[in-house]
Amino acid sequence: MGTQIDEKQLQLILDYVAIGKKEGATLACGGIMVTENGLDKGAFMRPTLLTNVTNEMRVAREEIFGPVAVVIKFKTEAEVIVMANDNEFGLGGAVWTKDINRALRVARGVETGRMWVNNYNNLPAHAPFGGYQNSGIGRETHKVILDHYTQTKNIFISMTDTKVGLY
Numbered sequence: 001m002g003t004q005i006d007e008k009q010l011q012l013i014l015d016y017v018a019i020g021k022k023e024g025a026t027l028a029c030g031g032i033m034v035t036e037n038g039l040d041k042g043a044f045m046r047p048t049l050l051t052n053v054t055n056e057m058r059v060a061r062e063e064i065f066g067p068v069a070v071v072i073k074f075k076t077e078a079e080v081i082v083m084a085n086d087n088e089f090g091l092g093g094a095v096w097t098k099d100i101n102r103a104l105r106v107a108r109g110v111e112t113g114r115m116w117v118n119n120y121n122n123l124p125a126h127a128p129f130g131g132y133q134n135s136g137i138g139r140e141t142h143k144v145i146l147d148h149y150t151q152t153k154n155i156f157i158s159m160t161d162t163k164v165g166l167y
Contacts, residue, residue, distance in 0.1 A: 001044070001045070001046075001047055001067055002044075003039075003042035003043050003044050004043040004045060004066060005043070007043045009043065009065070009066070010033060010044075010066075012065075012066075013045060013064060013065070013066030013067070013068060014031070014032075014033065014045070016058070016059055016062070016066070016068060017031045017050070017059075017068065019058050019059065020057060020058070020059035020070070021050075023058065024052060024054070025051065025052055025053045025057060025059060025070070026051045026052045027048070027050060028049040028050065028051045028071075029047070029049050030045070030046035030047050030049060030067070030068075031046065031048045031050075032045070032046055045066060045067055046067070047067040047069075048066075048067055048069070049068075049069050049070075049071065050068065050070045050071070051070075051071045052071075053070040053072050054072065055072055055083045055086060055087075060072060061087055061088075063089065077102060077105065077106060080106070081106060081110055084109075084110045084111075085110060085111045087133075088133050089133060090111045090112040090133045091112060091113055092112050092113065092114045092115070092121075093110045093112040093114075093115050093116070094116040094117070094119070095107060095110075095115065095116075096117075096118055097117075097118070103117045103118070111133070113128075113129060114127075114129055
């Protein structure tokens with residue numbers, strides 16, 4: 001795990017861990033700055049896992065941009081899809097399963113620009129990438145990015161003096 005960009009970002013991440021705990025999450029591991037063995041010269045943080053998280057907590061709803069993962073329990077496939085879509089972001093998601101039909105149902109149901117099945121962060125250069133809602137800046141890494149900068153118009157001109165089409 002590398003350093004955070006600066007101490008301000010590290011403090012922001014640590015504040016999110018404190019917010020999660022205050023809202024009822026359990027700190028399973030990490031959640032602290034690392035300073036031993038010369039790491040005090042950077043903004044290092046132990047990878048962090050928060051459990052007993054609900055989808056209403058800020059640590060589940062906001063982008064932390066740090067080494068923090070949350071665990072939210074669910075019972076059904078439909079429930080987890082609703083939960084995944086109940087936020088303002090949708091850049092990417094993943095599902096791990098041996099059931100290809102379930103993988104496709106979840107991948108189709110979750111509103112994200114990219115879904116991985118049984119892997120994560122595989123980023124082929126030729127595949128479009130971008131998010132839904134407030135995630136991403138459009139479609140990147142593919143020719144479809146041009147669609148975001150193009151206003152398409154068709155102009156049909158008749159060069160004959162005779163009737164063409166309906167008129």
